[in-house]
Amino acid sequence: MPATDPLAPADDPPLTPTTATVDLGAVRHNARLIRKRAAPADLMAVVKADAYGHGAVRVARTLREAGVSHFAVARVPEALELREAGIEAPIQVFEAPLPGHLPAYARHRLGVTVSSRAVAEAVVELAGGRAPGAAPIRAHVKVETGMERIGEPPEVAAELARHLAKTDGVEVAGLWTHFAAADEPGQKDFTRRQLSILQEAAAGAGPIAGRVHAANTPALLHFEESVRALDPTFVRCGLSLYGLTPFPPAVSASLGGQQLRPAMRFTSKITHLKTVEAGASVSYGRGWTAPERVRLATVGCGYGDGYARLLSGRAEVGVAGRRFPVVGRICMDLMMVNLGPPETAPDVATGDAVVLFGPGGPSAVDVADWSETIPYEVATRVSSRVPRRYIEEAASEQGKTALPGTANRATTGAQPAGAPVTENGRFS
Numbered sequence: 442m443p444a445t446d447p448l449a450p451a452d453d454p455p456l457t458p459t460t461a462t463v464d465l466g467a468v469r470h471n472a473r474l475i476r477k478r479a480a481p482a483d484l485m486a487v488v489k490a491d492a493y494g495h496g497a498v499r500v501a502r503t504l505r506e507a508g509v510s511h512f513a514v515a516r517v518p519e520a521l522e523l524r525e526a527g528i529e530a531p532i533q534v535f536e537a538p539l540p541g542h543l544p545a546y547a548r549h550r551l552g553v554t555v556s557s558r559a560v561a562e563a564v565v566e567l568a569g570g571r572a573p574g575a576a577p578i579r580a581h582v583k584v585e586t587g588m589e590r591i592g593e594p595p596e597v598a599a600e601l602a603r604h605l606a607k608t609d610g611v612e613v614a615g616l617w618t619h620f621a622a623a624d625e626p627g628q629k630d631f632t633r634r635q636l637s638i639l640q641e642a643a644a645g646a647g648p649i650a651g652r653v654h655a656a657n658t659p660a661l662l663h664f665e666e667s668v669r670a671l672d673p674t675f676v677r678c679g680l681s682l683y684g685l686t687p688f689p690p691a692v693s694a695s696l697g698g699q700q701l702r703p704a705m706r707f708t709s710k711i712t713h714l715k716t717v718e719a720g721a722s723v724s725y726g727r728g729w730t731a732p733e734r735v736r737l738a739t740v741g742c743g744y745g746d747g748y749a750r751l752l753s754g755r756a757e758v759g760v761a762g763r764r765f766p767v768v769g770r771i772c773m774d775l776m777m778v779n780l781g782p783p784e785t786a787p788d789v790a791t792g793d794a795v796v797l798f799g800p801g802g803p804s805a806v807d808v809a810d811w812s813e814t815i816p817y818e819v820a821t822r823v824s825s826r827v828p829r830r831y832i833e834e835a836a837s838e839q840g841k842t843a844l845p846g847t848a849n850r851a852t853t854g855a856q857p858a859g860a861p862v863t864e865n866g867r868f869s
């Protein structure tokens with residue numbers, strides 16, 4: 442290997458074995474499928490938690506260019522990151538605001554979740570103290586319908602919406618709720634009841650400037666009547682934008698007959714290889730012992746990268762198009778993979794790619810199952826020390842794969858899209 446040049450251009454691959462490659466073409470493709478399915482409902486693109494680990498600024502810019510005009514995050518600093526990146530579109534902040542945070546909503550034109558009577562009163566007070574001609578405060582009044590998280594019961598929410606609608610300097614941009622179990626067939630009655638409580642609140646509120654909204658990804662996929670029953674409305678989608686669904690792909694990864702495309706590929710590399718004899722114990726606690734002479738690959742990824750320790754002894758990874766098991770305890774920065782008897786995969790070498798999830802390896806849903814969680818958490822926990830590399834599948838609009846080496850363009854986090862070509866045009 443050539444020595445590393447400290448003055449090398451910034452577009453060199455990051456100096457870490459572990460990277461998350463995000464295909465912005467897939468995000469665009471998924472947004473198009475969602476919008477087609479949801480129409481006439483609009484998409485409110487949910488980019489909280491750094492766009493479920495995919496990188497909020499890059500994802501939001503991509504969606505903005507594709508014509509998406511509403512965004513949502515969970516926290517104020519997440520919204521500020523988008524504002525600083527030049528995203529001027531409406532952004533709703535989902536969480537219940539703490540009193541001291543409200544002025545920032547006004548200053549940065551963020552949609553406020555009116556989660557209680559007290560928040561409504563604080564919004565009215567804030568609006569009263571603002572300069573004439575200032576942009577109205579955009580209020581999304583939350584209706585408690587069965588999640589028991591935030592919001593007021595329908596009669597109270599309706600009253601608050603009516604009051605806010607009459608208040609100068611306030612616009613009621615939304616009346617909304619959140620489903621507790623929209624993807625569970627056995628809970629259909631409960632979900633229908635949640636929808637009808639929201640409709641009851643909407644009837645009580647009377648006309649509002651904004652929209653009545655409820656559907657998330659599970660509702661769009663499995664409870665479409667919640668989209669059809671409200672107009673105008675939003676579908677507030679996150680998971681499906683990233684090409685993930687709560688179920689195994691065969692069940693629900695298609696929208697209107699077309700497949701969603703997972704946007705993230707999480708990979709690492711083999712940093713060390715060795716052959717051990719039968720009886721060698723592997724990793725902390727000596728929890729796994731080689732049953733025979735095997736080749737072990739040490740991989741430069743661990744729970745510090747967001748690859749959960751619970752995956753120890755449970756997960757498989759992809760190496761050279763084949764699956765191999767993770768053995769022994771996953772460490773903070775490293776883990777071991779059993780390549781089997783030395784003759785099984787003799788060509789595997791140091792520096793080879795290891796697919797933790799994504800094309801060429803297991804899916805994020807597999808990893809979720811193995812680690813007793815949901816794909817939401819699998820994507821979100823990919824840690825901040827893992828560099829995100831961005832590619833544009835040039836032919837993605839047709840759903841084809843771009844030619845290796847020509848159209849797979851990759852950039853690391855801080856750079857503009859479309860610059861240097863990845864090594865061999867492959868994920869690396």
Ligand SMILES: *Cc1c(COP(=O)(O)O)cnc(C)c1O
Pocket residue numbers: 487489535619656657658659677678679680681
């Ligand atoms: C995160 C979130 C969503 C998006 O849910 P997905 O299932 O990822 O589409 C929608 N609404 C609220 C209130 C949320 O917190």
